[in-house]
Amino acid sequence: MSMEQELREKAKELLSSGKVKVVIGYGEGSIPIKSTPIFVKTPEQADCLVLNPTCTNNLTVYLPQAVKSGPVAVVAKPCEVKNIVELVKENQIKREDVTVIAVSTPGILNDAALAEFDLLDVKKISWKADGVAVTTSQGDTVIPRDAAFQKKCLSCTAAQPAIADIKIGDWAERAPLQDKFADVEEYEKLSAEEKRAFWAGQFSKCIRCYACRQACPGCYCNECFVDKNGQIWASKDTGAESNWFFHMTRMMHTAGRCTGCGECERACPMGIPLSLMGKKMSLLVKELFGTQPGESMEDAPVFGCYQTNDPDPCPE
Amino acid sequence: MSNNPYVPQLAVIEKITEETWDTKTFRAVFVDEEFRNNFTYKPGQFQEVSVFGTGEATFCLTSTATRPGYIEFSVKRFGCVTKALHGLSEGATVGVRAPLGNCFPYESFKGKDLWFIGGGIGMAPLRSLLNFCLDNRDDYGTVNIIYGARSAGDLCFKSEFDEWKNSPNTNLYLTIDREEEGWTENVGFVPSYLMDLKPNPEGAIAITCGPPIMIKFVLKNLNELGFTDEQIYTTLEMRMKCGIGKCGRCNIGQYYVCTDGPVFSNAQLKGLPLEY
Amino acid sequence: MEAKVIAKQDISAWLSSLAEKMEVLAPVEDGGVIRYRPLGEGEMNLNFSGPAKSLRDHFTPETETLFRYKYEGLKAELEESPAEEHDRLIFGVRACDAAALKYVDAVYSMVEPRDEPYFARRERTTIVGLFCNNPAWSCFCTEVGNFLTNPQEMDAGLTDIGDKYYAEAYTAKGEELLSAAQFEPAGAEDAAAVEKVKQKALSRLPAKGAHEEACLSYNWDSPIFPELAEKCLGCGVCAYSCPTCHCFDIQECAQGKKGSRFRCWDTCQFEKFTLMGHGHNPRPSKKERTRQRVFHKFKYSIERYKMLGCVGCGRCISACPVNIDIHAVVAELEKPAPASEGVNNE
Ligand SMILES: Cc1cc2nc3c(=O)[nH]c(=O)nc-3n(C[C@H](O)[C@H](O)[C@H](O)COP(=O)(O)OP(=O)(O)OC[C@H]3O[C@@H](n4cnc5c(N)ncnc54)[C@H](O)[C@@H]3O)c2cc1C
Ligand code: SF4
Ligand code: SF4
Ligand code: SF4
Ligand code: SF4
Ligand code: SF4
Ligand code: FES
Numbered sequence: 055m056s057m058e059q060e061l062r063e064k065a066k067e068l069l070s071s072g073k074v075k076v077v078i079g080y081g082e083g084s085i086p087i088k089s090t091p092i093f094v095k096t097p098e099q100a101d102c103l104v105l106n107p108t109c110t111n112n113l114t115v116y117l118p119q120a121v122k123s124g125p126v127a128v129v130a131k132p133c134e135v136k137n138i139v140e141l142v143k144e145n146q147i148k149r150e151d152v153t154v155i156a157v158s159t160p161g162i163l164n165d166a167a168l169a170e171f172d173l174l175d176v177k178k179i180s181w182k183a184d185g186v187a188v189t190t191s192q193g194d195t196v197i198p199r200d201a202a203f204q205k206k207c208l209s210c211t212a213a214q215p216a217i218a219d220i221k222i223g224d225w226a227e228r229a230p231l232q233d234k235f236a237d238v239e240e241y242e243k244l245s246a247e248e249k250r251a252f253w254a255g256q257f258s259k260c261i262r263c264y265a266c267r268q269a270c271p272g273c274y275c276n277e278c279f280v281d282k283n284g285q286i287w288a289s290k291d292t293g294a295e296s297n298w299f300f301h302m303t304r305m306m307h308t309a310g311r312c313t314g315c316g317e318c319e320r321a322c323p324m325g326i327p328l329s330l331m332g333k334k335m336s337l338l339v340k341e342l343f344g345t346q347p348g349e350s351m352e353d354a355p356v357f358g359c360y361q362t363n364d365p366d367p368c369p370e
Numbered sequence: 371m372s373n374n375p376y377v378p379q380l381a382v383i384e385k386i387t388e389e390t391w392d393t394k395t396f397r398a399v400f401v402d403e404e405f406r407n408n409f410t411y412k413p414g415q416f417q418e419v420s421v422f423g424t425g426e427a428t429f430c431l432t433s434t435a436t437r438p439g440y441i442e443f444s445v446k447r448f449g450c451v452t453k454a455l456h457g458l459s460e461g462a463t464v465g466v467r468a469p470l471g472n473c474f475p476y477e478s479f480k481g482k483d484l485w486f487i488g489g490g491i492g493m494a495p496l497r498s499l500l501n502f503c504l505d506n507r508d509d510y511g512t513v514n515i516i517y518g519a520r521s522a523g524d525l526c527f528k529s530e531f532d533e534w535k536n537s538p539n540t541n542l543y544l545t546i547d548r549e550e551e552g553w554t555e556n557v558g559f560v561p562s563y564l565m566d567l568k569p570n571p572e573g574a575i576a577i578t579c580g581p582p583i584m585i586k587f588v589l590k591n592l593n594e595l596g597f598t599d600e601q602i603y604t605t606l607e608m609r610m611k612c613g614i615g616k617c618g619r620c621n622i623g624q625y626y627v628c629t630d631g632p633v634f635s636n637a638q639l640k641g642l643p644l645e646y
Numbered sequence: 647m648e649a650k651v652i653a654k655q656d657i658s659a660w661l662s663s664l665a666e667k668m669e670v671l672a673p674v675e676d677g678g679v680i681r682y683r684p685l686g687e688g689e690m691n692l693n694f695s696g697p698a699k700s701l702r703d704h705f706t707p708e709t710e711t712l713f714r715y716k717y718e719g720l721k722a723e724l725e726e727s728p729a730e731e732h733d734r735l736i737f738g739v740r741a742c743d744a745a746a747l748k749y750v751d752a753v754y755s756m757v758e759p760r761d762e763p764y765f766a767r768r769e770r771t772t773i774v775g776l777f778c779n780n781p782a783w784s785c786f787c788t789e790v791g792n793f794l795t796n797p798q799e800m801d802a803g804l805t806d807i808g809d810k811y812y813a814e815a816y817t818a819k820g821e822e823l824l825s826a827a828q829f830e831p832a833g834a835e836d837a838a839a840v841e842k843v844k845q846k847a848l849s850r851l852p853a854k855g856a857h858e859e860a861c862l863s864y865n866w867d868s869p870i871f872p873e874l875a876e877k878c879l880g881c882g883v884c885a886y887s888c889p890t891c892h893c894f895d896i897q898e899c900a901q902g903k904k905g906s907r908f909r910c911w912d913t914c915q916f917e918k919f920t921l922m923g924h925g926h927n928p929r930p931s932k933k934e935r936t937r938q939r940v941f942h943k944f945k946y947s948i949e950r951y952k953m954l955g956c957v958g959c960g961r962c963i964s965a966c967p968v969n970i971d972i973h974a975v976v977a978e979l980e981k982p983a984p985a986s987e988g989v990n991n992e
Contacts, residue, residue, distance in 0.1 A: 268879035449923060
């Protein structure tokens with residue numbers, strides 16, 4: 055049975071037994087190069103679920119809202135299960151309200167990999183043993199793994215998830231194709247001045263559409279600090295200082311929550327490398343608090359607990 | 371002079387009246403003499419008032435152009451700008467962009483009996499039309515004012531009640547939600563007081579403004595009394611910024627409350643999507 | 647005027663000579679995003695498929711200071727931001743983006759007073775188009791207006807026909823531009839080449855739709871909106887990438903006794919957009935907010951401005967992080983209602 059079929063079967067069981075009210079998964083997008091989040095509510099609709107290399111969204115972003123109307127099942131890749139762990143630990147959702155359908159895939163397509171294709175002519179995108187097959191009117195072309203997959207997938211070890219109710223896919227530990235923190239290492243070679251100049255350039259592009267925040271499961275606040283319009287904390291202008299303040303504050307707020315799912319960067323219409331910030335922060339969190347977001351249910355949430363011996367350095 | 375429509379005129383606060391514990395009426399005079407002398411407006415129009423350093427907020431012009439030389443606006447304390455306004459003293463400078471929006475079709479009200487039905491701060495837009503009509507007393511039939519608030523202390527414009535009462539052919543009906551010591555007028559909600567007073571819809575116009583829940587029942591009761599939707603007018607409140615149909619936030623369907631409103635007849639309202 | 651051609655290698659020289667008289671902006675690649683930047687800032691890219699980043703920020707910047715103020719005691723003084731005073735040419739504009747200007751012009755001028763900061767820039771800007779050889783998957787400009795064959799708001803338009811560009815002028819300004827030394831009269835084979843390019847581009851695009859009539863029967867309570875609301879993230883990507891979106895907020899930047907008032911982009915997709923003081927929100931959930939965007943583009947704009955508020959650039963489609971596709975949504979809204987027997991639904 056394919057992973058997709060297996061997923062559909064499990065979803066049907068969950069829905070017909072009444073264990074959950076809705077299964078959040080992926081459905082066909084408006085074009086074969088895209089999939090789209092769907093909310094499956096009946097066993098019949100479960101046949102709309104798909105699982106293929108285009109299934110990129112981090113669906114855990116919907117959980118805090120979705121659990122309000124009853125128990126939910128959600129399709130989550132290994133990096134995204136970590137978001138659920140943090141959401142549970144930070145009391146945004148109850149563990150018993152969420153059935154975690156953990157799916158270990160070979161990897162998710164990065165959009166740039168399709169640059170050479172006529173996207174109107176792409177009929178299907180599927181996994182092959184050695185990469186991703188793109189089906190067009192000319193037949194299949196296989197893009198090799200290191201070109202096809204998103205960076206986060208290339209460094210994924212498919213480690214056992216801290217929580218999972220249903221597991222689909224190949225969970226055998228695998229050797230990562232890339233070092234997860236390679237780009238942070240590159241970045242660390244810059245001087246403090248160069249770093250500042252680098253981010254100043256990046257943030258100058260930001261149009262404050264907040265797609266990064268909205269796509270992020272860690273950004274669950276009912277009212278974000280930039281949105282307060284009674285007492286204004288952060289200006290809504292897109293000047294260098296304001297953008298800097300927005301991003302730095304958001305990064306502080308996602309410390310210990312950012313699992314490196316990469317959705318902020320993918321959602322950003324201006325091509326700002328937001329994951330780099332997240333990864334740098336997660337290294338800092340590891341160094342200072344000895345924990346990695348979402349890796350265990352036992353570690354205290356970085357933001358949710360205070361100890362008198364908490365380190366208090368001022369990172370660059 | 372500026373042709374940038376977002377730059378306000380400077381005006382000096384000449385007088386501040388404390389209406390209630392959370393509402394003050396400000397009288398302001400434009401600094402620029404030429405602008406002041408040429409400035410005119412119609413009942414129902416509104417303005418954007420700036421407190422520099424805090425921002426701009428929307429208030430109706432509660433004064434009337436028949437009493438020229440100044441403008442007035444009544445402000446209920448809510449958030450930043452309204453709080454900042456409440457903190458001002460006489461002599462302070464504010465910015466004003468006015469007049470904005472449409473107005474009551476007062477020409478078509480001529481010869482009719484008028485029923486003003488206001489609740490709380492909702493009396494502010496009605497006051498402009500009311501004083502306009504009183505200043506052109508002969509143009510209109512009877513003028514009737516039903517004005518209610520939570521308590522006696524919540525009624526605005528108390529200093530004008532005598533003037534209103536004593537105008538020819540003018541009736542002032544006051545009501546508060548609950549009994550209070552020393553209160554001799556009606557007790558009860560505005561919509562039910564309206565039913566007690568039973569205005570005759572023939573040749574009459576009703577103009578209402580107040581909290582949404584009050585408006586809802588006043589409209590229903592007016593219909594019940596026989597007022598047609600064309601005989602009923604109200605002013606709408608939406609979140610506003612530009613006030614000139616550009617910033618896109620005050621639309622109800624294809625209409626912009628800041629330019630196609632804020633005054634609507636009930637007949638017009640019924641043609642709009644329910645998104646206000 | 648007769649059509650002209652210009653050799654590809656002469657484009658730079660032509661633009662540079664124009665840049666002596668005015669600011670010239672051209673499409674440049676910047677971190678994977680194609681944007682219009684002043685000539686010389688980055689390498690020009692004229693081979694992109696579909697649209698580049700919209701021109702919106704060149705006419706209404708993301709943040710625009712409206713005036714500055716200064717207090718002395720109780721007295722205040724205002725200092726206006728100077729109006730834009732330099733001429734400008736934007737080169738390589740897509741047909742959809744040029745057409746979008748016509749819509750924004752209408753929005754900002756329909757009700758007096760006009761939006762002068764916008765028109766100060768608009769009236770000093772010359773638009774030179776670059777027609778599409780290779781529409782992107784998300785493009786549907788031909789469905790909302792035949793901009794590829796009937797261009798709007800361009801002074802001149804170029805089409806890539808291999809080693810040269812075929813050029814047509816649509817205004818006197820455009821004619822003057824094409825009278826530059828680098829241009830020569832086009833021959834019959836050039837006209838044939840253009841025809842071929844256009845046909846190929848059109849074959850990738852849908853036919854003209856009938857939204858002007860169809861929008862009148864859109865279903866306010868269509869079940870599609872609660873569905874979209876479930877997955878929509880409520881971000882600003884769709885509106886901020888759209889060339890016709892024009893909504894803004896007005897805010898203050900205070901520094902002690904002085905400061906400034908500015909406007910910045912805002913969108914109906916944000917919850918705070920319509921939230922009022924007493925907590926009432928006319929569009930309280932994403933259901934109302936997704937409907938607002940679709941209805942505004944395809945219904946209210948036709949009712950109010952007598953033209954569609956969507957130019958079919960497809961940006962909101964390709965940029966939406968959750969694949970909400972306005973083209974598909976509108977097709978769903980315009981699906982003929984299933985015939986119901988014996989019911990007279992007017
Ligand atoms: C046509 C019109 C006429 C009005 N006339 C009067 C009047 O005569 N007297 C009076 O006291 N008030 C009037 N209002 C309401 C007044 O504009 C708001 O109370 C005021 O803008 C709140 O500003 P703030 O800066 O104090 O609040 P903010 O600090 O900006 O915000 C506080 C809260 O108020 C909300 N808010 C912001 N602007 C508005 C707005 N325009 N309408 C409603 N809520 C808003 C915000 O969403 C926020 O939740 C009128 C509104 C309109 C649209
Ligand atoms: S998604 Fe990109 S452009 Fe939008 S707010 Fe985030 S960083 Fe800025
Ligand atoms: S919508 Fe039309 S004009 Fe715009 S980029 Fe696509 S094909 Fe070109
Ligand atoms: S871009 Fe997509 S997710 Fe974001 S607000 Fe628009 S429709 Fe919703
Ligand atoms: S609504 Fe979408 S397709 Fe239409 S003009 Fe705007 S961005 Fe382009
Ligand atoms: S779709 Fe929304 S943001 Fe865009 S113009 Fe319309 S109301 Fe404004
Ligand atoms: S307040 Fe800006 S459009 Fe109405």
